[in-house]
Amino acid sequence: MNTTDTAPHTITVVVNGNPESTTATTLQAWVDARGVLPSALATAVNGNFVPRSLRAQQPLAEGDTILTFQPIEGG
Numbered sequence: 001m002n003t004t005d006t007a008p009h010t011i012t013v014v015v016n017g018n019p020e021s022t023t024a025t026t027l028q029a030w031v032d033a034r035g036v037l038p039s040a041l042a043t044a045v046n047g048n049f050v051p052r053s054l055r056a057q058q059p060l061a062e063g064d065t066i067l068t069f070q071p072i073e074g075g
Contacts, residue, residue: 011062028055030066042071 008023013030024030027050031038043050044067050058060066 011060011064013060013063014065016066016068022060024060026056027058027060027066030060031055040070042069043067044069 010021010023012019012021014020022030022033024033027043027045028038031041031043038052038055043055045058045060046065047067
């Protein structure tokens with residue numbers, strides 16, 4: 001009998017002040033699961049800005065705080 005647990009592990013993160021359960025293990029997976037255009041969203045984890053190019057390398061852990069906002073473009 002195989003007792004290996006293959007169910008995704010759920011964590012709770014705080015998104016813009018609201019608790020949210022997720023199975024995402026990286027910020028990129030979390031953004032993808034939301035179904036938004038990645039370029040239309042700027043992100044920070046635990047107060048640190050995370051550029052789009054680094055989202056796939058940014059792990060998420062229980063209790064992390066994610067902030068989302070519209071990116072500011074211009075010069």
